Amino acid sequence: MEAGEAKSKKAGGSRLCCICNQRRPVLKRPKTLQQICRECFYEVFEEEIHQVIVGNRLFKSGERVAIGASGGKDSTVLAYVLSELNRRHNYGLDLFLLSVDEGITGYRDDSLETVKRNEVQYGLPLQIVSYKDLYGWTMDEIVKMIGLKNNCTFCGVFRRQALDRGAALLKVDKLVTGHNADDIAETVLLNILRGDIARLSRCTSITTGEDGPIPRCKPFKYTYEKEIVMYAYFKKLDYFSTECIYSPNAYRGFAREFIKDLERLRPRAILDIIKSGEDFRIATTTKMPEQGTCERCGYISSQKWCKACVLLEGLNRGLPKMGIGRPRGSGNDQKDTKARSTAKSIESKQCGSLDF
């Protein structure tokens, strides 16, 4: 009798799924604290994403859409769910997988194998673009030159452009990425911690870059990372899961740690942070950067040269610190401008840096 009770207590007790009231619950949703069974979980998970897509008018019928695929949990689940919803609800989309090879041995080469398997498993054509081809540098080479600090700055900037280039090659109308609610909450916090008001005002938009080369959207904006992982686990989806070998020093790690601790205490916090980010209003007296184009490559930029060009110039001239960090007060700037080359004098300022 006792053993039976103990077992049933472990299985969620005599409680049944909140939604169907028939099956044994397997998951407690962080978003709603509901206890639901596997089948209902699949349903609400997929339906909620469908509602986000439709409610935010993310796609138009006939569009060619590239899915930023790294072989990781978010992009694999995204590819799976998006192709399923495309079929089920007749979005009329032409879907592609787009992968970026940063040239990180032992990390990227393994995850690319996963994307190649995804190509076969989901029947979506795959395009791979590499840093080596686009910029002449792999991340391994970059790290050898600049050390283990600030690598993520290079990689993030280069990857953003790489995705746009890949999207242009595929001639797609839109890019989708698997950024989830946890990611976006982390980004909101990061931007607050850095005083990056310009980015703060953009980072919660579900669609960005509509005025740039390729608009990109995030259907998982309100989807919890925990649910993505559970979905992949129950559906036995094939994904690659190792921390990038260069990431331990990334600043984002601190925001992530904090968000995870918060989630444990109050799971709703993640969505609430996103809401706070969405509802932020910038004071009209704050000076915001203006958007223009890079003089060197024509890419979208708020400075004379886009960040990627500044970073590349630094790499090619053996000046790894170029484009990294904030310039100091106005006095130093004067001295620096005289001492450095013209390229350095138009070094990008961090968005949100105070102007005196």
Place this chain on the structure above:
Amino acid sequence: MQLTLEFGGGLELLCDSEKIHKVNVDLPNGADSDDFTMKHLLSWVRTNLIKERPEMFMKGDTVRPGVLVLVNDCDWELSGQLDTVIEDKDVVVFISTLHGG
């Protein structure tokens, strides 16, 4: 008691890159089989299976935030987390979510 422990999401790297471990766990002296909970199991795992960087797996008494735990394919949040009673032949899965997507 015989248990099957699985490690995913990169956690396998902490246990000699083995994803699945079939183990035999001895109950603490004098303890009832009803008393063996996840709390005891975690302690056992940290001592016996985690070969490096234990801070990636545990924080204090419980798993590091961001590590999901499933007992017999069921979220441990439903069974009381650390108070979940573990029985013979149970399957416990640890999945880390702390990596790129």
